[in-house]
Amino acid sequence: MTSHTPLESLVLEWIEEIQTIKESNRTLPTFASMDEIKKSAHVEITEALRQLYRRGEIEYHSTVNGIPMFGIKTQNT
Numbered sequence: 740m741t742s743h744t745p746l747e748s749l750v751l752e753w754i755e756e757i758q759t760i761k762e763s764n765r766t767l768p769t770f771a772s773m774d775e776i777k778k779s780a781h782v783e784i785t786e787a788l789r790q791l792y793r794r795g796e797i798e799y800h801s802t803v804n805g806i807p808m809f810g811i812k813t814q815n816t
Contacts, residue, residue, distance in 0.1 A: 753779040 743751065757771035757779065788809060791797045800808045 749780070749783070750776065753783075
C-alpha cells in the first residue's frame, strides 16, 4: 500500500466521505468535485482553528479589513 502524507490522507478521507454521501443519495456522478473537497477542507480547518483557540494554543486577531489572522501563542503573549 502507498504511504501518504497527512494532507494526502485527509484529502482521501474527504473524497471518500463525499462519495459515500453521493452514493447513499444516489447522486451521479459520485465523484467529488474540487469545490466539494475545498468545502470539506474549509469546515475541518475552521473547526481545528476554533479548538486550538479554545485551548489557548493559538491567538486570533482580525485586521481592519476583517481578515482573520492567527498566530501560535508563545510564553510572552
